[in-house]
Amino acid sequence: MSHFLDAPHDPRDPNPWQALYLDQSTPLPEPVKRAWLTDSASPSRQYLLPLVRPLARLLIIVIQLCKIVLPKNWAASKLLHRILVWGLKGFVSPEANWLILRHFHLGAQIIEFVARNAPVEVPLSPLKPADIDALEDELFLKHDLNLFNFVIRLNQALQASDQTLAPVNPVDFSMISEPPLALADMPQGRLNGIDLQTAIEIFTPVYQLFLTDNDFWRAANSLQLDETMGVYAATILNTPQHLLLLNNKHPLVPLSTLRAGHRLVLHGLSTEMLHCLLSRLRAEQELAQAGEQG
Template sequence: MNSVDPVELLSNAPHDPRDPDPWVAMFLDSSLPMNPRAKASLLVDQRSRSRQFLLPLIRIFSRLSVILLQVLKTVVPNRFTSSKLLHRLLSWGMRTWVSPEANYLILRHFHVGSELLGFIARNTPELNVPVNPLLPTNMEHVKDEIFLKHDLNLYNFVIRLNRALRDQERTLAPPARLDFSGISDAFPLEPMPHRWTNFLDLQSAIELFTPLYQLFLTDRDFWRASNSLQLDETIAIYVATLLQAPGLVALVNNRHPLVPLATMEAGFRLVLHGLSAENLHGFLVECKHGRMPQLARVVSAGLQVTKPSGSQAA
């Protein structure tokens, strides 16, 4: 079964001035930098019937399950934990039930996150902070505990970066030459499954996966995964500091990492986490091509920009 290209679907949608399509309006709006296919996939996913009719019911079931599992975990802590089994279930669930647009956004997110951390590391070479890129191309790669590794990467990066700054008695500062060589225009993702069963939207899938997360991860792993979402603000501050563009932080919706939010809100916040990462990455892509006014301000301040010789293929 062939999937309709979400970009073409929204780009070629008819326009009735008496009944304008809000999803088309949001797709055509260019006020926020974002990859066109990622943006179209998100909007097509958001307007799906699954999100409209199933999500409200799934959210109730999910949050009740989280409460019950939290009580269970206090009685039998770590009894049923298995990260490997969890990721096998997630891989099967994505391949069998999740929509092509949602799967595309999920797999793309690991590439985006890896490139954001890589950009910071590449522009602070004196700190020698290691990174562990996660570059899945299909659902089989999910089985390699990729969600857990994603969370570990974030915390390990923040710890190593700031320990290096402390040990060298430095503060994060813009480099003499900005390096955008690790920022890609597109990622080499394989076609997503598109059977009749692949109908579940992104938010509904996340809400259903959240109780599985809590059941099969240790309480410490689940808490860390939930609150890693608020590191969006931290990563955005790092990038904004390197670019001397403080307005970047306004693109972030998950904030205040010092004050963790309830884990029951993790489903919605995870979608915001993905959107914030996409906007931040989209900004860097625009800067790489010299299309953002903030970049002109960086250059006028005396910094030089290193552009890659070419971009990766889609």
């Protein structure tokens, strides 16, 4: 259990993690919030992240300069994913690994939610890795491709049929569920202590090095589609207030890749919160339907 869960409240020295855990203003499932804050409160984030972040951003600049002389299409995606899996399994905390694997499942469910409630048919390629080893199949790269391809295909189909997204009643929540992933199944070796934010900062320049400039730029700017997917979901639900906690906007203003690591963390948190909202709405719908049948 995290140290802040049962810590006594000292008004003269309140625990900030306890305050964030007890606060209910951000929609997150309790196990996710506990894992997120446990990871955020780790010594790795407190002491290692401030050292890693400036070095990682400096590396991004150096690699960008090196790419000027490298062949334009030079890339080693398969090697990249083997390195990422090795790093995740050997050094990253159980909470961080769990949250990373959850993200693929949640992202796939949110895309399917929009597709199922759209007035047109859109082909999907869901990514739902069962474990860390499954990520070796270039899933990080495919995750970014899936998102852009979905936005393109959805809007092409809407324009071709002269339709738009609109509020739906009843909304189809059938695809929204908790991923079949257990925190206890994540690697828990002696060296598995690097928190999520530090791991992402370390992996970002590695990601840049082994991908083409185009792939890395697209990956960084896919984060700004949080706003786009949020607008899609809010339109279907007719609830614009669900956009309040989005931070990776505006999609029409590409940002520097230097802050890609920090924005990736925001992307993960935004996905978790949107999925939590959809899960709550599904539960409310099922309760209402059970009441009508009763």
